Amino acid sequence: PPPIPPSDIDLDRPIDEKGHTxxxxxxxxxxxxxxxxxxxxxxxxxxxxxxxxxxxxxxxxxxxxxxxxxxxxxxxxxxxxxxxxxxxxxxxxxxxxxxxxxxxxxxxxxxxxxxxxxxxxxxxxxxxxxxxxxxxxxxxxxxxxxxxxxxxxxxxxxxxxxxxxxxxxxxxxxxxxxxxxxxxxxxxxxxxxxMSSSPFQMDSTSHNTAMNLDPTLETPSSNNPLLASAPGNTSIPSKPHHTSEAGSALTNQIFPLLLSKSEKLAAAFDAEINERETDVAEAERVVQVRTAEIESLKKQSMALAMSDQEDEYDARLQRQLGNLVSQCESLIEDEQAADLQHLLRQVSSQLSSNNDMDMNDFQDEGMEKLSLLLSIKRLKEERMALVKEVVASQAEAGMGDMQKEYRRLIVGALGVRDEDVDGMLPDIVGELEEWQGMEGGVVGVGA
Known part of the structure; x- marks a missing residue:
């Protein structure tokens, strides 16, 4: 095992003149x-x-x-x-x-x-x-x-x-x-x-190779298509001996050169095909990456669309809640206003029955009325604030125990789980509104 360095050694200390650690x-x-x-x-x-x-x-x-x-x-x-x-x-x-x-x-x-x-x-x-x-x-x-x-x-x-x-x-x-x-x-x-260079152009290597060839050397037809025998002939032909200088040059120099150039061209084609196959494999990999990214974006888009729908639904519920709050405040105001009117009528009837008051009593009564008016104003403001607080509490808490009873009735009637009730409320409300509309139509016809 390697030696254990001292406990106080600085492992990040440069160890050469270029500052490498x-x-x-x-x-x-x-x-x-x-x-x-x-x-x-x-x-x-x-x-x-x-x-x-x-x-x-x-x-x-x-x-x-x-x-x-x-x-x-x-x-x-x-x-x-x-x-x-x-x-x-x-x-x-x-x-x-x-x-x-x-x-x-x-x-x-x-x-x-x-x-x-x-x-x-x-x-x-x-x-x-x-x-x-x-x-x-x-x-x-x-x-x-x-x-x-x-x-x-x-x-x-x-x-x-x-x-x-x-x-x-x-x-x-x-x-x-x-x-x-x-x-x-x-x-x-x-x-x-x-690829466009002349196959008959001799370079020094090909020239030396051709000059050093043995004129009597036999070459298999499978390696030299220019010297291939006829179909069905499996014998290996030998190079013929030519008496003319042109024939000897063609046999000893041009044919080997053509073979060399053909092999180079075939090697170039092989290299090109291999490179194209590599390009195709790389392109397929990129396509797979892009496809995965597209699928991910589609999922994100669907999630955003669902989120937008939920936001729109929440906004609609908020507007409905606001309308209900306003209606509730108005009803409570009307109810309390009616109670106040009733109390005022009772007080007025009592005052009209007392006709034997003198001037001092009348002045005292005026001051008392002023004090009462101020108290009424203050109490009215407090009542308005309490009304808003009550309505807000009802909006947040729902109907309390009655809401629990309603949930129990829905669970028993529909045979569903308690945690599934909230998700079913929009459908239940829609069916009730539709039923109410049909009932109203029947009543109208009967009338």
Missing amino acids: AMHWAAAMGDLAVVKDLIGRGANINAVSNNGETPLMRAVIFTNNYDKSTMDRLAGWLVTTVPMVEWFGSTVFHHIAGTTSSKSKYACARYYLDCILSKMAETYSPTDIEHVLNIKDRNGDTAIHIAARNGARKCVRSLIGRHASVTIPNDLGETADDLIISLNRRRRDGRHRA
């Missing part, structure tokens, strides 16, 4: 055991070097994690550092794209991209991933700018599959779309030149 070097070497041990001992995965590089940025510069197939686990441990940028404004995706300046690292770069993007999809939202992919460095380049400029087509497709923008211009006004179009044009031009 032990975590930087362990990640770059693809040594997952050391990385895991450092994390377990509290080493900082966000530690940066002198130029701001994170351990994950340092790791993607080298191919060790590609050779050991360890980037998937390493990215899972360090995925929270992906949005960080170094002093040049570059993210880890800029560093990966930068390695594609060497064609030998295309496969490694694609592997790193897929591993990190897959781990990000488990932690970050698609919007956050898109934001990180569209970060620009000091030159205004995004990661897809660099990958397209270096001709890393599969890396470009991988970035586009995660919604990396191809329309963001860099400081020179170039967009990734411009670079991709230029890349495709160069690729088409190169293929056209390779």
Whole structure:
């Protein structure tokens, strides 16, 4: 087992002149055991070097994690550092794209991209991933700018599959779309030149090969369609000997050259078909991702529509409640006003029966009436406030015990559970209103 470090050791101390920590070097070497041990001992995965590089940025510069197939686990441990940028404004995706300046690292770069993007999809939202992919460095380049400029087509497709923008211009006004179009044009031009070159044009290798051929060497017809025998003839024909110089040149030089060119053309076709198959597989993967996103959006849209319907229903209930509250207040006002009128009539009849009061009694009675009027005004205001409070309490509490009785009757009559009654109330009210309307129509006809 490795030696146990002292308890007071600083695991984040730089160990080289560029400010790299032990975590930087362990990640770059693809040594997952050391990385895991450092994390377990509290080493900082966000530690940066002198130029701001994170351990994950340092790791993607080298191919060790590609050779050991360890980037998937390493990215899972360090995925929270992906949005960080170094002093040049570059993210880890800029560093990966930068390695594609060497064609030998295309496969490694694609592997790193897929591993990190897959781990990000488990932690970050698609919007956050898109934001990180569209970060620009000091030159205004995004990661897809660099990958397209270096001709890393599969890396470009991988970035586009995660919604990396191809329309963001860099400081020179170039967009990734411009670079991709230029890349495709160069690729088409190169293929056209390779396929349109004359098959009779001899290069030095083919010429030397043809000159060194043994004129008596027999060639199977299956490998040389130009020398194939007739159908049914399974014998292997040998090259005929020609007495003329032209015939010898045709047999010894042109035919082998045609065979060599045919094999090169077949190899080019095979490579093209393989690349197209890869493109189709990538397109199918993107379609699956888009289909899943569409289904998710449909579910969200349905949920929002149901939420809007519920909000509209709640608003309608609130309006109905407001109308009922107003009606209740009006009824209570009318009832109390009638009671007050009755009391006033009683008081007036009593006053009219006392006709023997003198002037002093009349003045005293006037002051008493004024005091009573003020008291009545104050009591009326208090009564109005109490009326509103009573109505509000009734609106919140419903009908108290009577409501419980109604619920019990509904449960018994319909044979449903108590918790299902609230959901059935709109249907029950609708049926009652419909029945009431039909009853009113019958009464009207009978009258």
